[in-house]
Amino acid sequence: MGNRSVIIVLFTILSLTKLVAQPCGFDHIMEEMIKNDPAKKKQIDLHNSFLQNLQLNSTQTLSGNNATYIVPVVVHIVHDYGVSNISDAQVYDAIRILNEDFNKSNADTSSIVSQFKSIAANIGIEFRLATIDPDGKGTKGITRTFSYKTNSAKGEEVKDLISWDTKKYYNIWVVNYLGSGIGAYSYIPGTAPSPSHEGTIAINRSFGSIGTSYGTPSANHTLSHETGHFLGLYHTWGLGTVGANCNGSDYISDTPPTKGSSGTCVLNQNGCGSLENVQNFMDYGSCSNMFTEGQKAVMISALTSAAGDRNKLYLNSNLIATGTEDNHTVNEYAPIADFRTSTASYPAIDSTIYCEGSTVHFLDLSYNDSLSTNRVFEWSFPGGTPSSSTDINPIITYNTAGIFDVQLIVSNSAGRDTLKKSNYILILSTSVDTTAHFFEGFENASFPEIPGSENEWILYSPGSEKFKRTTVTRKTGSASLEVNLNTESGLIGLGSNKDKELWHLLISPNFNLSSFTDSIYLSFNYAYAQVDNYSNDYLRVLYLRNCGIGWQLSTTMSNSQIDTKNTNVTTEYIPSISEWGYKEIDLSSKGAGQSDFRIMFAVSALRGNKFYLDNVNFYHDHVGISDVNTLNFGSSIYPNPANESSVLDISGNQSSFFVIEIYDALGKIIGESVKLNGQASYKIPLEQLVHEKSSGIYYVKIINESGVETIKIVF
Secondary structure (H helix, E strand, O other): OOOOOOOOOOOOOOOOOOOOOOOOOOHHHHHHHHHEEEEHHHHHHHHHHHHHHHHHHOOHHHHOOOOOOOEEEEEEEEEEEOOOOHHHHHHHEEEEHHHHHHOOOOOOHHHHOOEEEEEOOOOOOOEEEEEEEEOOOOOEEEEEEOOOHHHHOOHHHHHHHOOOOOOOEEEEEEEOOOOOOOOEOOOOOOOOOOHHHHEEEEEEEHHOOOOOOOOOOHHOHHHHHHHHOOOOOOOOOEOOOOOOOOOOOOOOOOOOOOOEEOOOOOOOOOOOOOOOOOOOOOOOOOOOOOEEEHHHHHHHHHHOOOOHHHOOOHHHHHHHHHHOOOOOOOOOOOOOOOOOEOOOOOOOOOEEEEEEEEEEEEEEEEEOOOOOOOEOOOEEOOOOEEEEOOOOEEEEHHHHHHEEEEEEEEEOOOOOEEEEEEEEEEEEOOOOOOEEEEEEEOOOOOOOOOOOOOOOOOOOOOOOOOEEEEEEOOOOOOOOEEOOOOOOOOOOOOOOOOOOOOEEEEEEEOOOOOOOOOEEEEEEEEOOOOOOOOOOOEEEEEEEEEEOOOOOEEEEEOOOHHOOOOOOOOOOOOOOHHHHHHHHHHEHHHHHOOOOEEEEEEOOOOOOOOOEEEEEEEEEEEOOOOOOHHHHHHHEEEEOOOOOOEEEEEEEEEEEEEEEEEEEEOEOEEEEOEEEEEEEEEEEEEEOEOOOOOEEEEEEEEEOOOOEEEEEEEE
């Protein structure tokens, strides 16, 4: 068997129904870790030498001792208020299975193949949830942290959100997503990027056997598999891809040579010359149920060594400090305040955007107090009616538009906790801001303009990342909007898979379309590039009628449809003028005749680059290829036939706004939508309106409140 070094062991669970191996990227990870911290390679070399020395010792030494070690555990649930906020019961179930597997009390030990029954080991480690936190306060050993990083595939960043002293607690993080196909991973002792990162991180579908877990044998035992790595074990086939060859080594003499199994359970598998231990927890088989005596020796030795400070965990003084010693008395714990909104029809769906006059349902999600339900609630709702409440789950009416804070103080006999969510509730005005024929090019440096203005746009996202004006790139003019889609910020709840979709929202002014009963159109320019092939961002355009039936989906554009670069861009994407796309949407059946109508651009944040938006044009009627004037504003183009020096001359009778669009003979926009506001007449060089053209017939469409005028031009 070979001898290799590795820096980090990353292990995967890849199927909804079974454990299936995929490449872990060891070489890349090793190169990066060695480059950033060469001391890690030395730590791995020491660990491998230790394993080799154990392999040379007698069977008696390999059997270790019969003592029972207690390890304090804390489970950090990182969630987005969806199903990722798993129950206490699922945590208890996962710890139960972990203890059964490590103490050979799992029910399926009776099915261990006879050749391996004699070396199936009771490891002698008991994992107990802590009852005292690092501040000396009572705890159930479960924390709950809200962050969209639960979906980000950035496990080490998740650990930076919350970590208890790894010398005192075995930290386990539970998240919603770790990357395509990845179910969990752990580090060999002492090789984590920092001491606070020592521990195991897993997705909730591979954690325990109930709740959100897949509930398959592979998922149920994932935590046991990863804890094996946490205590120094390699896969039974060693390092590298499962099933590749028989040349790997886990440095343990009583685990026979193996290629490893992947989601199967072939009990007579012998591809490496002898019967393979496919039931081993450190295999990827679908029937894992045992550790060996040799693996026990490794794990006990790792637990009692200084590597990664594992030897501090089981000390009696630490058990007392963490409330995990025998016969520890558990008292009432103070609650930790938490809450969210919920819709009446779908209480699991979070919503923080409502209209004037709406009632908002609030749901108490406070936790930690486990021995009683004697909580006292003190809610505060600025801008709401009532403005305070002592109910568990109050219902509040908001009659005035604005953005409002919500605060909850929750207490019991053991203490109290306060949570304030600033700018949490967005209440939209039902008053009309503007009418159709609306253009926004984001040219105003003060965008978004003050509430109540004709151009009141709302940029909304719970996190720090939102749509923002930029002058770095644009389709026309000097500015556009941008939003970074490779961040944790975003809003859930607009898609069918609400626990994975993060959103940034741009909400339009409120339009009065009651006088336009036939046609309404929306057009805009956009630009976007993928970071890699896993980027899955997309754009949705939604609409809201009469602020009362909920946002309705009009159009969805997938990542390939919004990708205007068509090449992955790992650095910041800044599109050139030629890298912008154009989209027109017919909203006639949705908006025509409505007196209260908004549109929303919702962009998902699923590991892409920046998304850009420019020239949002909302208008009545549509240009055909007719050159008949609906109205006559006294407009003309000269000279016509046109050349590079031609000018569009608009001579209105009074100050007004105009929207200008240029179409080819097939009705396709070939120029830019431009809004003019505040004058009665304009003289505009055609070269500012048309960038790409060839010889032929074109149409200039001029729109204002009164109607449209279409002028035929020839190039």
